[in-house]
Amino acid sequence: MPSPYCVRHPPKALCRGRTGWRLGECHFASGSHSSCRPARSPNWKRVLNFGEIPMTETNWKVSLIGIAVLLVASVSTFVGQNRETEIISSAGPQAPEESKATLGPGNQPETDRPTLQLRNPRYQLRRGDSFELNFPYAPAFNQNLTVHPDGYITLRGVGDLRVEGRTIPELTQALRTEYSKIFQEPTITVDLKDFEKPxxxxxxxxxxxxxxxxxxxxxxxxxxxxxxx
Incomplete structure (x- = not known):
């Protein structure tokens, strides 16, 4: 029966002799003690029987290198994720800054941009302007009107209508819309009499x-x- 002090891995194993653990070949005596003879092969050094796989010094080095590679890969992945997070975080707050660039002081839109101007703009009615309305097929509705200080006029049979800022064609269309409640397809002409001249x-x-x-x-x-x- 093998001695309990000998780690079995013939023909080379770790055995315990009188001077301690050594790598060699175990020889069992008749008693309970074993003797150990050093192995001749230099490739088997510090052999450990770890389950069924013998762990040599070379295997230990390979395992350590593999663990180191895994650690480096994990650290690189972690750093890369942090870098992406920093990029996203730094890019996030820039959206409000870009929106602020289009606003002036007090969060009011800037008016420095040039605006399109009509080459031949039509005159727009102002307060105090006067004009004449003519109904060719209903003369009873002919009337002379003046734009009130609030920008409204009072139409016969219809009521108040805001006309300030409108051109003559726009006013004519608005009058036709209002008087269509009374007449079917009314015909109306507008003659501007007095207006603010340059x-x-x-x-x-x-x-x-x-x-x-x-x-x-x-x-x-x-x-x-x-x-x-």
């Missing part, structure tokens, strides 16, 4: 200071000449 004011050392109508393209020199007389 003007300039001459003041200072001129013979006739005051307000003058601005007709056509008038230069500053021409305006001074008009005021001087």
């Amino acid at each position: 003007y300039f004011i001459a003041s200072g050392e001129v013979e006739r200071p005051g307000k003058y109508d601005l007709r056509g393209d008038t230069t500053v020199a021409q305006a001074v000449a008009i005021a001087v007389g």
Whole structure:
């Protein structure tokens, strides 16, 4: 019966002799003690019987290298995920900054951008303007109207209608819509009588200071000449 002090792995094993554990070949004596003879092969050093797989020094090194590689891969993956998280986090708050760029002080839209202007804009009604409405097929509804200070007019048989800021074609269409409640496809014409004309004011050392109508393209020199007389 083998001695309990000998780790079985013939012909080379770890055996316990008188001087301690050694790598060699175990020889069992008749008693309960064993003797150990050193192995001749240099490849078997520090052999451990770990289950059914002998763990040599080379196997230990390979295992350690594998563990190190796994640790490095895990750290790299963790760092990469943190890096992606930082990129997403840093990119997140930039959206409000971009939206703020389009707003001026007090979160009001900026008006510095150039706006499109009509080449030949139509006149828009203002407060105090007066015009005449004509109904060719219903003369009883003919009327002269003046835009009130609040921008409204009072129509006969219809009521109040806001007209400030509208052009003559827009006013005509609005009147047809209102009077279609009374007439079927009414015919209406609008004749603008009095309106705010372009003007300039001459003041200072001129013979006739005051307000003058601005007709056509008038230069500053021409305006001074008009005021001087």
